[in-house]
Amino acid sequence: MIKKRLVGVVTVKDGWAVQSMGFERHLPMGKPEVVIENLDRWGADEILVQCIDRTRQNLGPDLKLLERISRKGLSTPLIYVGGIRSVEEGVAAVQAGAERIGIDTLLREDPATAAALAEPLGAQALIAMLPLSIKDGKLTWLDHRHARSTAIGAETTAVLKAGAISEALVIDWKHEGQREGFDTRLLDRFPVANMPLIAFGGLSDADQLRAVLERPNVVAAGIGNFLAYREHAVQQFKQQLLGLPLRPPTYAEPAWA
Template sequence: MLRKRIVGVITVRDGWAVQSFGYRRYLPLGRPEILAKNLDRWGADEILLQCIDRSAAELGPDIGLIQRVADKGLATPLIYAGGIRNADDGVAVIHAGADRIAIDTLLWEAPEKVHLLEERLGAQAIIAALPLSIEASGLMRRNYRNGASAELDEVLLDLLRRRVVSELLAIDWKNDGGSAFDIRLIDQIPIADMPIIAFGGLAGAGQLRDVLTRRQVVAAGVGNALNYREHTVRLLKQALGDLPIRAHSHQRGLTYDHD
């Protein structure tokens, strides 16, 4: 049986790790590479480094940041998101030290390039990141560039059905930084067998249990809640011990890196 994962999420803006509230307000947390090293030591199953301002500024991926994180010698797989415009960018991110990439803007603006990414990297290395919400008209996807929302179009759904990407990162952007996750987002994704990483507003064991008991959910992303207490990952895994979740690694120390 595949074990479900807890993904530590680091949100980066202007080069600094921040606590995000609905992707509208931010509080500084420190250097992303230090937070990544701490999550690695504390037992996260994966680390998602999401640079939320790269695409809007058309800056491309932050290769220097990825290299600084990789230089920390992480044992935990690293996912990078932010500014990926084409297959060359995706390859550069992997060469810089990431294990996988997550894409969002590319799905809106050039979905045909996702096929090129899949040819270069393989579907297993690609995650589709979708900021989602439930509106009066149903499940909607948000465009971070212009703030508009739209239904999941057939081009996107075809990419998901054909497994050009390996997983879907379902982001509850309205509850980001809060204390809730709208479970309806999972239930209304129209591809029943699509592996999903749920993220946005998840913190306590009860909330994680609600999403991880959904059959198609393979992982839960936790952001702000993991950055203030070094034992949080271990305590969450202990509380979820009756679920098929990856065991906490006892080979990693539980010290806090202040470099």
């Protein structure tokens, strides 16, 4: 039975796929649709598309991008993150082609509305996006818009405990883009003991991935930049992780080959 997943993370800024370092520096890669098609063909278990400028620019979800991706006929489930401010916008993102959606700012600023998304979509379609770090020995949650970190609030914790959201993406934002940078203390100190977690940020090495995925509460690992450095990186990681309950690597060729 497959219980663990490798998630390919595609960061989108100003309509282009970018490599991201610490949520601050970005290097252009090309059209997001091309990067996503490659991840689909190479056997990623899920693809997460995070449009990092939608909330700051008050633009709402990028439905046109989702519609373009949907027309590609991907076989890999798609997670969309970026700009979702209401139940209606969350539903619209799913209708445009996302199987699941991730929420960050909405979860911080309006936890009740974030929980309300579970009514039309189901908890399995919702992922909490939590860029975390350790400061003075305590777990803190980064607020992108105001460039500050605070503790995870009681209302947010209550929503997570209530089961309205199926999984939490634990993002080591300080080490994003750094080789072997993921801080496992973020997993150790997560405030909801039984929450299924996805680890992301600085995961670049097979041994490091194995150590994270062997944790009982970690259901997936997200990899972003380090899938872009070489072709077939998904398959190579999966070969190195044999023995874990992962879907086997695939080697499908592009339709034009």
